[in-house]
Amino acid sequence: QQQVKQSPQSLIVQKGGISIINCAYENTAFDYFPWYQQFPGKGPALLIAIRPDVSEKKEGRFTISFNKSAKQFSLHIMDSQPGDSATYFCAASSRGSGNTGKLIFGQGTTLQVKP
Amino acid sequence: DSGVTQTPKHLITATGQRVTLRCSPRSGDLSVYWYQQSLDQGLQFLIQYYNGEERAKGNILERFSAQQFPDLHSELNLSSLELGDSALYFCASSPQGWGEQFFGPGTRLTVL
Numbered sequence A: 001q002q003q004v005k006q007s008p009q010s011l012i013v014q015k016g017g018i019s020i021i022n023c024a025y026e027n028t029a030f031d032y033f034p035w036y037q038q039f040p041g042k043g044p045a046l047l048i049a050i051r052p053d054v055s056e057k058k059e060g061r062f063t064i065s066f067n068k069s070a071k072q073f074s075l076h077i078m079d080s081q082p083g084d085s086a087t088y089f090c091a092a093s094s095r096g097s098g099n100t101g102k103l104i105f106g107q108g109t110t111l112q113v114k115p
Numbered sequence B: 001d002s003g004v005t006q007t008p009k010h011l012i013t014a015t016g017q018r019v020t021l022r023c024s025p026r027s028g029d030l031s032v033y034w035y036q037q038s039l040d041q042g043l044q045f046l047i048q049y050y051n052g053e054e055r056a057k058g059n060i061l062e063r064f065s066a067q068q069f070p071d072l073h074s075e076l077n078l079s080s081l082e083l084g085d086s087a088l089y090f091c092a093s094s095p096q097g098w099g100e101q102f103f104g105p106g107t108r109l110t111v112l
Helices: none
Strands: A004-007 A010-014 A019-025 A033-038 A045-050 A056-059 A062-067 A072-077 A086-092 A109-114 B005-007 B010-013 B019-024 B031-038 B042-050 B053-057 B064-068 B074-078 B087-094 B107-111
Touching (some): A004 A086, A010 A019, A033 A062, A045 A062, A072 A086, B005 B087, B019 B107, B031 B074, B042 B064, B042 B074, B074 B087
Parallel strands (some): A010 A109, B010 B107
Antiparallel strands (some): A004 A019, A019 A072, A033 A045, A056 A062, A062 A072, A086 A109, B005 B019, B019 B074, B031 B042, B031 B087, B042 B053, B087 B107
16 A cells, blocks of 8 residues: 556657656555656656645646546656656655655656657 | 765675765755665665654664764664665655655665
8 A cells, every 4th residue: 555656667758759657556645746857876856746735736847747536646748858868756655643754656767768 | 966965975895794874964954764776676765764863664674773863964874784785775854754855866885
């Protein structure tokens, strides 16, 4: 129930295209859903995050779509660029009664944007 | 740059040894998290501290321990190291005990 399932495992997109990565969760207590971007040899960098009281959040070319009833959320990268080539992780956390925000991560998606 | 610092960047050691990984959170952040990243297990939560106190524990082995000091930096101690402990270890910090977390650059541990 603590798992977050992420798909696809890898993705190849042409420059200018839309990259879409999906995640699904089971634990309805999750109340914070971030996406992280990781380049080789670097730490994960917070990209964008959403809480379950909204269905969509957009920051620049990055959009999170959230479907509470389906327990799914996705990351859309518009106008994908070669510089977006990285590994993307979805995650979820539950504040819970202990005020802990430990992140449960998806398995990651390796995105390659071809020029 | 997230503002979270970790040292050392790389660590190579032998089985059975003990190492200490250090993390300095962003200025003002009270909470520190430790995560392990390996190819087969992905990113796994190990332990969380908030203002010096342990707040949550994940899949952390008994051979591993951590603490957060009064100046809020944290150390992760790994002992009786095994080959399977080779991984990237990340520290993250957040202003409170939940919400946004900012990751450091990581420590790559290689156990030979």
